[in-house]
Amino acid sequence: MTPTAHVPRPRSHAPAFDVAKVRADFPILSELVHGKPLVYLDSANTSQKPLSVIRATDDYYRHANANIHRATHLLSERATGLYEGSRKKAAKFLNAADPHTIVLTKGTTDGINLVAQSYGRSVLKPGDEILLSWLEHHSNIVPWQLVAEQTGAAIKVVPINDLGEIDPEEYVRLLSPRTKIVAVGHVSNALGTINPIKAMIAQAHAHGAVVLVDGAQAAPHLVIDVQDLDCDFYVLSSHKMFGPTGTGVLYGRKQLLEAMPPYQGGGDMISNVTFEKTLYNQIPYKFEAGTPNIAGVAGFGAAIDYLMSLDREAALAHEDAVLEYATARVREIPGVRIIGEARHKTGVLSFLLEGAHPHDAGTVLDQQGIAVRTGQHCAQPVMDKFCIPATIRASLAIYNTREDIDALVRGLHKVREVFA
Amino acid sequence: MTELNDLYQEVILDHNRRPHNFRVIDAASAKQEGYNPLCGDRLTLYLTLDGNVIKDAAFQGSGCAISKASASLMTDAVKGKSVTEARQLFEQFHAMITSEPGTPSDDLGKLSVFAGVREFPTRIKCASLAWHTMKAAVAHPSTALRASETDAPVSTE
Ligand SMILES: Cc1ncc(COP(=O)(O)O)c(C=O)c1O
Numbered sequence: 001m002t003p004t005a006h007v008p009r010p011r012s013h014a015p016a017f018d019v020a021k022v023r024a025d026f027p028i029l030s031e032l033v034h035g036k037p038l039v040y041l042d043s044a045n046t047s048q049k050p051l052s053v054i055r056a057t058d059d060y061y062r063h064a065n066a067n068i069h070r071a072t073h074l075l076s077e078r079a080t081g082l083y084e085g086s087r088k089k090a091a092k093f094l095n096a097a098d099p100h101t102i103v104l105t106k107g108t109t110d111g112i113n114l115v116a117q118s119y120g121r122s123v124l125k126p127g128d129e130i131l132l133s134w135l136e137h138h139s140n141i142v143p144w145q146l147v148a149e150q151t152g153a154a155i156k157v158v159p160i161n162d163l164g165e166i167d168p169e170e171y172v173r174l175l176s177p178r179t180k181i182v183a184v185g186h187v188s189n190a191l192g193t194i195n196p197i198k199a200m201i202a203q204a205h206a207h208g209a210v211v212l213v214d215g216a217q218a219a220p221h222l223v224i225d226v227q228d229l230d231c232d233f234y235v236l237s238s239h240k241m242f243g244p245t246g247t248g249v250l251y252g253r254k255q256l257l258e259a260m261p262p263y264q265g266g267g268d269m270i271s272n273v274t275f276e277k278t279l280y281n282q283i284p285y286k287f288e289a290g291t292p293n294i295a296g297v298a299g300f301g302a303a304i305d306y307l308m309s310l311d312r313e314a315a316l317a318h319e320d321a322v323l324e325y326a327t328a329r330v331r332e333i334p335g336v337r338i339i340g341e342a343r344h345k346t347g348v349l350s351f352l353l354e355g356a357h358p359h360d361a362g363t364v365l366d367q368q369g370i371a372v373r374t375g376q377h378c379a380q381p382v383m384d385k386f387c388i389p390a391t392i393r394a395s396l397a398i399y400n401t402r403e404d405i406d407a408l409v410r411g412l413h414k415v416r417e418v419f420a
Numbered sequence: 421m422t423e424l425n426d427l428y429q430e431v432i433l434d435h436n437r438r439p440h441n442f443r444v445i446d447a448a449s450a451k452q453e454g455y456n457p458l459c460g461d462r463l464t465l466y467l468t469l470d471g472n473v474i475k476d477a478a479f480q481g482s483g484c485a486i487s488k489a490s491a492s493l494m495t496d497a498v499k500g501k502s503v504t505e506a507r508q509l510f511e512q513f514h515a516m517i518t519s520e521p522g523t524p525s526d527d528l529g530k531l532s533v534f535a536g537v538r539e540f541p542t543r544i545k546c547a548s549l550a551w552h553t554m555k556a557a558v559a560h561p562s563t564a565l566r567a568s569e570t571d572a573p574v575s576t577e
Binding site: 356357358359360363364367374375376383389390418419 | 423424427428433436457458459460461462482483484485486488540542543546
């Protein structure tokens with residue numbers, strides 16, 4: 001980050017972002033798909049991995065493979081160093097003051113379930129409310145439904161407008177002293193909407209509610225500062241931010257994490273076990289039962305290093321410019337209906353093409369080497385809101401270019417040809 | 421694009437545009453929902469059974485070209501067949517769309533236009549949704565009649 005990072009610069013003066021250099025860091029981008037160069041527009045589903053991440057997981061197995069926290073030998077020391085090193089990097093990435101507030105999880109879904117079952121289950125009572133939004137991914141709905149059923153709490157849902165933005169007045173109206181937990185996405189995976197979470201968190205706090213932010217889609221794009229946001233929990237997945245699958249982070253406010261009961265029992269999460277009474281380890285280890293995905297966490301650390309090595313403001317300006325270009329180009333295609341036109345969005349272009357079901361469009365695009373996601377994007381309520389069964393979703397990352405968008409547009413014309 | 425033409429044969433595109441039997445049967449003796457959560461395809465299948473014979477078959481719903489054309493051709497194919505014959509046809513159809521590309525399969529007449537699906541593993545569920553739904557509908561026609569509204573939809577997941 002440059003010292004002037006908080007001053008928005010006009011786009012024409014945006015610092016140069018060397019997308020060719022970035023692309024060269026991702027070996028898979030030179031892959032051929034059905035004999036065509038890969039055009040990867042599915043990063044919201046999972047991102048591709050730079051060589052440094054691939055190397056870091058490989059290096060772990062070659063030079064450091066051992067269990068963590070448990071042995072006195074050198075390899076275990078190395079493994080523990082890598083694992084705890086990634087925790088510190090994650091703390092830095094989120095600007096968390098204390099690495100002990102960083103729980104390493106299996107990913108976003110795991111983090112939300114942890115908070116729902118550990119925090120939610122111990123505080124919620126009949127009559128309490130959990131407030132969600134219509135934009136949420138199923139991962140930020142179902143864990144709350146489970147805990148609501150267990151505790152007798154009720155779920156309330158903030159509606160969205162036709163642009164795909166959370167209705168701010170309805171949000172305030174739905175907040176009440178009964179609201180114990182607000183769980184909301186930072187960025188919508190289905191539509192790309194950036195929610196005004198800082199204001200939403202402050203409003204929730206004014207009613208005494210605790211806020212979990214699902215940052216799965218924000219992490220690869222936005223600079224995140226959990227202290228500035230003042231959120232209580234922030235969850236994300238490594239695999240959406242250029243790291244390996246199977247790992248991620250739950251940031252939690254220290255006092256909350258300390259007061260929460262363990263989520264799962266097992267090795268590493270205890271400090272003393274007898275059959276009469278077991279003493280739990282301190283945070284974050286209390287929440288990390290069993291041998292984790294050490295190689296994945298090592299790769300995750302490399303992914304954070306990679307992201308932090310970029311001028312993130314310039315990277316975001318690049319992505320925004322490509323999204324703007326994509327929106328304009330795709331909109332020109334006859335029969336296109338764009339779904340989700342929030343004033344603040346990032347990384348996602350969801351749309352429909354008249355006459356072609358998204359799934360058919362996906363197959364035709366795939367034959368041309370273009371990877372998009374088609375379907376409901378694990379956000380069925382969003383589809384229901386717009387009365388559509390599915391969309392075609394092109395999602396962007398730092399390595400995408402205008403040429404990728406040109407290929408997409410050519411591909412969509414081919415779709416129109418087939419289904420004319 | 422030859423593979424693409426294998427998948428989207430003219431017959432399939434035609435049935436997608438103008439599906440046969442795309443209607444409700446008010447007095448259906450079996451009614452069954454089918455749902456593919458992967459792509460959001462949804463259909464409701466209606467059957468009129470006379471003893472063991474499928475007298476009429478129709479469907480409603482929304483879905484991709486493959487699933488819609490498959491429902492269209494399936495309802496055409498099972499009309500006039502016995503439940504046992506319809507089940508057998510599903511077995512043959514399923515074998516055709518899941519066989520190794522290049523291996524011979526039974527000649528299923530018009531249904532053979534779906535042979536190209538086997539080159540596209542992600543689309544097998546689209547082609548088989550209507551058939552799975554038919555199988556569920558004939559398995560419990562009387563219960564489907566009574567509990568059709570509350571029956572759990574058939575899912576291909
Ligand atoms: C907004 C959002 N939340 C949660 C998830 C679930 O993430 P994961 O599958 O990595 O646990 C995703 C990923 O699809 C997502 O986009």
